[in-house]
Amino acid sequence: MNSKPGGKAGILLVDDDQIILDSLGGFLELEGYDVTIASSIAKAINCLKASHFNLVMTDVSMPTSDGFELLRYVRANHKEIVVILVTGYGTIEAAVEAIKLGAYDYLTKPIIDDDVRLAVQRALQQQQLLAENRHLKQALSDRYSFRNIVGQDYRMAKVFDLIDAVADSRTTVLITGESGTGKSMIARAIHSRSPRAAGPFVEVACGALTETLLESELFGHVRGAFTHAVTDKMGKFAAADKGTIFLDEVATASPQLQVKLLRVLQERQFEPVGSNDTQNSDVRVILATNHNLRTEVSAGRFREDLYYRINVVNIELPHLRERIGDICLLAEHFLTKYLDGSNRRIEGFAPETIELMQRYSWPGNVRELENCVERAVVLCRKSIIAPDDLPPSVLQGLSAPAGALSASPSGVTLAKALEGPEQQVILSRLQANNGNRQATADDLGINRTTLYKKMKKFGML
Numbered sequence: 084m085n086s087k088p089g090g091k092a093g094i095l096l097v098d099d100d101q102i103i104l105d106s107l108g109g110f111l112e113l114e115g116y117d118v119t120i121a122s123s124i125a126k127a128i129n130c131l132k133a134s135h136f137n138l139v140m141t142d143v144s145m146p147t148s149d150g151f152e153l154l155r156y157v158r159a160n161h162k163e164i165v166v167i168l169v170t171g172y173g174t175i176e177a178a179v180e181a182i183k184l185g186a187y188d189y190l191t192k193p194i195i196d197d198d199v200r201l202a203v204q205r206a207l208q209q210q211q212l213l214a215e216n217r218h219l220k221q222a223l224s225d226r227y228s229f230r231n232i233v234g235q236d237y238r239m240a241k242v243f244d245l246i247d248a249v250a251d252s253r254t255t256v257l258i259t260g261e262s263g264t265g266k267s268m269i270a271r272a273i274h275s276r277s278p279r280a281a282g283p284f285v286e287v288a289c290g291a292l293t294e295t296l297l298e299s300e301l302f303g304h305v306r307g308a309f310t311h312a313v314t315d316k317m318g319k320f321a322a323a324d325k326g327t328i329f330l331d332e333v334a335t336a337s338p339q340l341q342v343k344l345l346r347v348l349q350e351r352q353f354e355p356v357g358s359n360d361t362q363n364s365d366v367r368v369i370l371a372t373n374h375n376l377r378t379e380v381s382a383g384r385f386r387e388d389l390y391y392r393i394n395v396v397n398i399e400l401p402h403l404r405e406r407i408g409d410i411c412l413l414a415e416h417f418l419t420k421y422l423d424g425s426n427r428r429i430e431g432f433a434p435e436t437i438e439l440m441q442r443y444s445w446p447g448n449v450r451e452l453e454n455c456v457e458r459a460v461v462l463c464r465k466s467i468i469a470p471d472d473l474p475p476s477v478l479q480g481l482s483a484p485a486g487a488l489s490a491s492p493s494g495v496t497l498a499k500a501l502e503g504p505e506q507q508v509i510l511s512r513l514q515a516n517n518g519n520r521q522a523t524a525d526d527l528g529i530n531r532t533t534l535y536k537k538m539k540k541f542g543m544l
Contacts, residue, residue, distance in 0.1 A: 091117040092207050093134070097127040097141035097153065098169070107140075110196060111203070124148045128156060136164055137210050138203065143170035143177070151184065158185040163214060165206045169194065232268055233416045234409045237525070238401040242269065245398050250276040255348060257393050258371040260400030263448030266371040267331065269398060274327040279367055282326030285319045290332035298340055299356050301330075302347075308357025320353060320364050327367045333393070334374035334385060345389045368393075403445040403452060407512075408528030410441050413449060417456035418468075427460055432468045438501060439470050441528065442508055443477050509537060 094116045096108050104120045111118045119134065121127040124145055130136075139157055143150040150168050157164050168181045171192040178189040187206045190198060232243075249256055250273050258266045267286065274284045292300055295309065303318030319328055336344060347353045351364045370393050379385035403410065414432060422429060432440075445451055459472040470478065509527070516522040524534040 091115060092138065093117045093119070093136040094203070095119050095121060095127060095130055095136045095139045095141075097121045097124065097139065097145075097150070099123065099142065099145050103142070107194065107199070110199065114200060114203070116203070124150075124153045127153055131157070131161060131164075136161075138165050138167065138206050140167045140169060140203070143168050144172070151181070154181070154184050154186055163210070165210045165213070167202055167206055232265065232272060233413050234406060235412060236401070236406040236409050238406065239409065242398055242400065245396065246273055246276065249273060249396050251278060253367050254395050255367075255393055256369045256396045256398060257376075258369065258398045258400065259376075260371075260373065261402055261448055262373050263450030264400040264402065265449050266373075266400060267329065269400065270327070270329040270369045270371065273369060274329075274367070277327070277367065279326050283323050284327050284329065285323040286329045286331065287319050288331050290335040294337040294340060297336070298343065301340075302343065302353045302355050304356035305358045308355075312357070315355075318353075318355060320347065320366055321362060323366045325365055327369060330368065330370045332372060333370040334372040334376060334379055338386070341386045341389050345386065345392055348389075348392050403448040405526075407441050407526050410445075410452065411437050411528060413452055414440060414456055417453045418460065421457050421460040425460070427463070428466060429460060429463055429468060430466045433470070435501065436468050436470050436473065438505070439473060439477065442504055505537070509534070 094111055096104060096111065096118055097120075098104050098107075099122055101122065104122065108118045108120050119130055119136070121130050124141075124147070127139070127141065131139075139153065141150040141153050150170075154166050154168065157166050165187045166185065167188045167190060168186050169190045169192065170177065181189045187209055188202045190202060232239075234240075234242075246269065256270075256273060258269055260266055270286070271284060274280060287297075287300060289297055299308070299312075299316065299318065301319050303316050303321055304312050305315050306312055330344075333344075343353065347364055348368060351366075352361050353364060354361055376385055376390050376394070380387050380390050403413075411432075414437070418429065418431070440452070440455075447454070455474055455477060458474055459468045463469075463472045509523070512523045512526050513520075516526065520534055520538075521531055524531045527534065
């Protein structure tokens with residue numbers, strides 16, 4: 084709970100009756116709260132501007148303005164503060180209005196000590212929950228912000244631009260790329276930067292469920308819809324109302340389910356399994372796949388009309404092997420992540436370790452690299468992560484020239500043994516970039532001067 088210096092929760096007490104201010108203020112101070120009093124709405128607003136409070140308790144009937152005005156001011160300018168209204172003329176209508184405007188509670192005079200004590204305790208608990216909720220949302224926003232989607236490669240810069248361009252719309256987004264490239268992270272980044280960020284983000288792995296279960300998972304079902312459907316169940320589309328639903332591995336959806344997906348995307352409506360009641364869907368849909376949907380359409384496994392409906396904006400994530408310059412950045416990022424909270428003292432990666440990681444093809448992409456770094460942090464017993472801290476799959480899964488490492492005669496230094504594979508990598512990237520040295524240097528994560536020196540060393544000029 085946020086509180087004033089000394090650990091006491093701050094309460095602003097507002098009433099035009101000095102006797103009430105003195106008596107109620109004294110009672111709250113005896114209860115252990117830091118109490119500030121104000122005899123008018125204007126003075127209360129000045130107090131709110133000058134100091135921090137956890138709770139405002141205000142009388143409704145005031146000479147020049149009422150407690151509802153102060154409630155509106157607090158809700159507009161100090162959303163973290165909870166408000167309790169007090170009145171001598173309580174009505175059900177006024178109480179309902181107070182709650183609608185955002186008051187936590189509505190008390191009527193004469194005030195009983197036990198009622199005040201309980202109302203304040205509950206209100207401050209609510210204030211603490213609101214604060215924790217804000218912190219959690221901020222933590223999630225930070226986690227899925229661009230700061231945690233690491234990449235300086237121009238391909239990733241294009242991805243960031245697309246995220247910013249589509250985030251504030253309701254447009255359906257299709258994210259494509261190999262497994263492990265971070266499709267879920269991108270979907271969450273779009274959600275966290277959108278006007279729906281305060282709403283739910285619901286993720287569904289379509290490939291993990293059978294056809295019947297997936298339909299029920301997405302749209303819900305009513306009791307008796309099928310065997311074991313003993314109660315009604317809310318589906319993910321209903322749970323994601325006012326938020327975002329992320330459908331991963333959408334290419335695995337059955338033809339029947341594809342028809343329902345097309346309808347919910349076009350008409351924003353669906354029926355739970357076993358029900359004839361149509362429900363509306365106010366949901367932003369993001370989909371992902373590691374399949375080539377054009378090929379799936381040509382093969383008749385994916386509906387052409389659904390393909391064109393979901394392919395409004397396509398964000399294609401590059402393979403990690405195409406982002407050689409980002410491998411070092413990502414490795415350092417994951418190293419910081421897994422060192423945080425551990426008792427390990429690791430300063431970084433040995434240069435030859437980075438070189439090995441940059442030559443590996445990373446079939447599992449960023450996810451595999453993260454697992455690799457986590458393993459290295461656990462196994463490393465020195466201050467620097469060495470090549471032998473890497474998984475065997477990385478050391479053994481290099482290209483053919485790199486396989487010569489294990490066959491190198493004894494006495495050959497690592498730097499010398501790496502020259503052959505290094506030359507092959509440079510040649511490969513030069514060919515891929517049609518001889519463009521700047522593009523090749525960017526791909527390799529080195530500057531153009533370093534590339535020139537290496538090409539000269541290997542007799543490539």
